[in-house]
Amino acid sequence: MRYVFRTNYRQDLAAWRHRGDVFWYSLLLIVTLLIPMVMGEFYVGELGAVFIFAIAGVGLMLLVGYTGLISLGHAAFLGIGAYTNSVLLSKGVPFLITLPVAGLFTALCGAAIGRPTLRMSGLYLAIATLAFGSIVGTIFQKWTSVTGGFDGFPVPTPYVFGIPLDNATGIYYASLVVLIFVLWLSTNMLRTPVGRAMVAIRDSEISAQSMGIHLARYKTLAFAVSAGMTGLAGALFAHYVRYLAPDAFDVLLSVQFVTIVFVGGLGSIRGAILGALFVRLLPQFIAIIRDDLPFGIGRMPGLEPSLFGLILVLVILFQPGGIDGLWLKTKHWFQAYPLKRATGGRRQKSYARSERLR
Amino acid sequence: MEDAARLLQLVVNGAAAGCIYGLIALGFVLIYKATEMVNFAQGDIMMLGGFLAFSLIAHWGLNYWIGALLAILITAAFGYVLDAVVLRRVIGQPQFAVVMLTLGLGFIFRAGAGITWGYDSVGFETPFTNKTVNLGGLVLGQDNVSIIVGTVILCGVLFTFFSKTRLGVAMQAASQNQLAAYYMGIPVRNIFSMIWAISAGVAAVAGILLSPVSMIDVNMGFLGIKAFAAAVIGGFGSIPGSLIGGVIVGVVEQLAGYYLPAGFQEVTSNVVLLAMLILRPQGLFAERMGKRV
Numbered sequence: 001m002r003y004v005f006r007t008n009y010r011q012d013l014a015a016w017r018h019r020g021d022v023f024w025y026s027l028l029l030i031v032t033l034l035i036p037m038v039m040g041e042f043y044v045g046e047l048g049a050v051f052i053f054a055i056a057g058v059g060l061m062l063l064v065g066y067t068g069l070i071s072l073g074h075a076a077f078l079g080i081g082a083y084t085n086s087v088l089l090s091k092g093v094p095f096l097i098t099l100p101v102a103g104l105f106t107a108l109c110g111a112a113i114g115r116p117t118l119r120m121s122g123l124y125l126a127i128a129t130l131a132f133g134s135i136v137g138t139i140f141q142k143w144t145s146v147t148g149g150f151d152g153f154p155v156p157t158p159y160v161f162g163i164p165l166d167n168a169t170g171i172y173y174a175s176l177v178v179l180i181f182v183l184w185l186s187t188n189m190l191r192t193p194v195g196r197a198m199v200a201i202r203d204s205e206i207s208a209q210s211m212g213i214h215l216a217r218y219k220t221l222a223f224a225v226s227a228g229m230t231g232l233a234g235a236l237f238a239h240y241v242r243y244l245a246p247d248a249f250d251v252l253l254s255v256q257f258v259t260i261v262f263v264g265g266l267g268s269i270r271g272a273i274l275g276a277l278f279v280r281l282l283p284q285f286i287a288i289i290r291d292d293l294p295f296g297i298g299r300m301p302g303l304e305p306s307l308f309g310l311i312l313v314l315v316i317l318f319q320p321g322g323i324d325g326l327w328l329k330t331k332h333w334f335q336a337y338p339l340k341r342a343t344g345g346r347r348q349k350s351y352a353r354s355e356r357l358r
Numbered sequence: 359m360e361d362a363a364r365l366l367q368l369v370v371n372g373a374a375a376g377c378i379y380g381l382i383a384l385g386f387v388l389i390y391k392a393t394e395m396v397n398f399a400q401g402d403i404m405m406l407g408g409f410l411a412f413s414l415i416a417h418w419g420l421n422y423w424i425g426a427l428l429a430i431l432i433t434a435a436f437g438y439v440l441d442a443v444v445l446r447r448v449i450g451q452p453q454f455a456v457v458m459l460t461l462g463l464g465f466i467f468r469a470g471a472g473i474t475w476g477y478d479s480v481g482f483e484t485p486f487t488n489k490t491v492n493l494g495g496l497v498l499g500q501d502n503v504s505i506i507v508g509t510v511i512l513c514g515v516l517f518t519f520f521s522k523t524r525l526g527v528a529m530q531a532a533s534q535n536q537l538a539a540y541y542m543g544i545p546v547r548n549i550f551s552m553i554w555a556i557s558a559g560v561a562a563v564a565g566i567l568l569s570p571v572s573m574i575d576v577n578m579g580f581l582g583i584k585a586f587a588a589a590v591i592g593g594f595g596s597i598p599g600s601l602i603g604g605v606i607v608g609v610v611e612q613l614a615g616y617y618l619p620a621g622f623q624e625v626t627s628n629v630v631l632l633a634m635l636i637l638r639p640q641g642l643f644a645e646r647m648g649k650r651v
Contacts, residue, residue, distance in 0.1 A: 131583075135628045303469070306465050309462035310465075312459070
C-alpha cells in the first residue's frame with residue numbers, strides 16, 4: 001500500500017500524485033494510440049464515439065461533480081456545437097478553425113443562458129435547463145434555412161493539414177486529441193483557485209460566499225466551460241454521425257450525459273471517462289445478447305431508455321460513488337487485505353440540507 | 359362576434375388543458391412543500407393512472423365512476439409504496455440525485471406500461487365523450503367542461519382536507535417544520551408517504567380527466583414538463599398558484615397555437631417558464647421567507 005507522505009503544501013497542488021500515476025497513464029496513452037492499428041474499423045469507430053461522449057462527460061462532470069449544479073440541457077449544447085461546426089465547414093472555413101469556434105460559441109451560449117438561470121437553486125436550474133434544451137431542439141427543427149430541419153444536414157469532410165478525416169481512424173485520433181486537451185484543461189483548472197472555488201460552491205454556497213467567492217461569476221464560468229467542452233464534443237459528434245438530424249439532440253441524450261456523470265462517479269474526472277465507456281458500450285452489449293434474452297424482452301421497444309433509467313436508479317440508491325467509487329473500494333480492499341473493515345466503504349450518516357431558506 | 363366566440367372557445371380549451379397541467383403541478387408542489395424533492399416522474403404516474411382506469415373500465419367492464427375511483431386509490435397506494443421503499447432512502451443525498459432518481463423512475467414506469475399495456479394509444483368510453491353542452495349559445499365539449507369542473511371539485515376537497523381534518527393539518531405542520539412536527543408527535547415519515555400518495559392520486563385524477571380529450575399512451579408523461587411551467591409560475595410552493603399557473607400556461611398555449619405560426623405552440627410553455635424564471639423566479643404567489651443567521 002502506498003501512502004503519499006506530504007511534506008510540502010505544493011504537493012496538494014501537484015498534477016500527479018506520485019510517479020506510479022505518471023507511468024500508468026503514459027502506458028494508457030500509448031495503448032490508445034496503438035488501438036487503431038490492431039482493432040477493426042467498427043471498434044475504432046465505437047471507441048471514437050466513447051471519446052466524444054467522454055469529452056462531454058468531462059465537461060458535465062466539472063458542472064455537476066465539482067460545482068454541484070445540474071444541467072438537463074447539455075444535448076442542446078452538443079447540438080449547438082455540431083451545427084456551428086458543420087455550417088461553418090460548409091461555408092469553406094477550415095476544420096482547425098471551426099472546431100475551436102464551435103467550442104467558444106457554445107461556451108458563449110452557455111454563459112448567456114447560465115447568467116440569468118444560475119441565480120436559482122439546483123432544482124430550478126434543472127427545470128430551466130430542461131426547458132432550454134427543449135426550446136433549442138425546436139429551433140433546430142424549425143430554422144430550416146440554416147439547419148435543414150428534418151431533411152437533415154450533411155456534414156462536410158474535415159481536412160487537417162490536407163489530410164481528410166473521412167474514416168473512423170481519423171475521427172478517433174481527432175477525438176483523442178480533443179479529449180486529452182479537455183482533460184489537461186480540467187485537471188489544471190481544478191488545481192487552481194478557480195477549481196477550488198468551484199468545489200467550495202459545491203460543498204456550501206453560504207460558506208463559499210463568506211470566503212469572498214463571487215458566486216455568480218464562478219457559476220457562470222463553470223457553466224460556460226462545461227458548455228464549451230460539450231460544444232467541442234458536438235463538433236466531433238457531427239463528423240461521427242455525418243448527417244445531422246434535429247431530433248438527435250433531445251432530452252434523452254441530455255439524460256444520457258447525466259447518466260455518464262452519475263454512473264461514472266460524481267466528483268472524479270476519471271469517473272466521467274468510465275461512465276462514457278459504460279454508457280456507450282451498454283447498447284452494444286444489449287445488441288449482442290438481445291436474441292438470447294428470455295420472454296422476448298430483447299425485442300421490446302424502449303428497452304434501452306428503461307435500462308438506463310434502472311441503472312441510474314440502482315446507482316443512486318446503492319452505489320452513490322459510481323464506478324469510480326467501486327474501483328476505489330475494491331482497490332482499498334486488496335491493499336488492506338486481511339485488515340479490511342466492514343464499515344470502510346459505508347457512507348456516513350447524512351442529513352437533508354434545506355434549500356428553502358436562502 | 360364570430361371572433362369573440364372563437365376566442366372564448368380557445369380560452370375554454372386552454373383552461374381545460376391548463377387544469378390538467380395545474381393538477382400535475384399540484385402534485386409537484388405538494389411533494390416539494392413537504393420533502394423538498396421534485397418528482398420528475400409525476401407525468402408518468404399520471405400515465406399509469408390513466409392506463410389503470412383503462413384496464414378497469416374497458417377491460418373489466420366496471421362502471422366508469424367505480425373504475426375511476428379504484429384507479430385513483432390504486433395509484434395513490436402506489437405513490438405511498440414508492441416513497442416508503444425508494445425515495446425515503448435518498449434523503450440527505452444532493453438534490454440533483456433526487457432529480458435523476460425520479461427521472462430514472464419515469465423511464466422505468468414508461469417501459470413497465472409499455473410491456474403491460476402496449477405502445478399503442480388507447481381510450482375508453484366515458485360519460486363525457488363526444489357530448490356537448492350549450493351555455494347561452496356557446497357550444498362546448500362536455501369533455502373539456504368535465505375537466506374544469508372536476509378540477510374545481512378536487513380542489514375543494516383538498517382544501518377542506520388540508521384545513522379541516524386532523525390528518526390534513528398534520529400534513530401542513532410536517533411540511534412547514536419537520537422537527538417541530540416530530541416534537542408534537544406527528545409521524546413525519548408516514549405523513550410524507552401519505553403526501554406522496556395524495557399527489558399520485560391527484561395525478562391519476564388528471565390522467566382520467568384527460569382521457570376523453572386525448573388518448574392514453576405511454577408518452578403522455580411528457581406533459582409533466584409543461585406542468586413545470588405551471589408550478590414555477592405559481593411559485594413552486596403555493597397550491598392555488600400552481601392551478602392558476604396551469605390555466606395561464608394552457609390558455610397562452612392555445613392562443614399561441616392559433617395566432618402564431620406553426621412551431622410556436624410547442625415551445626410556448628418552455629418560453630413562459632424561462633421568462634418567468636429570469637424575470638420573477640419567486641413566482642406570482644411566493645411566500646416570503648428569510649433566514650436569520
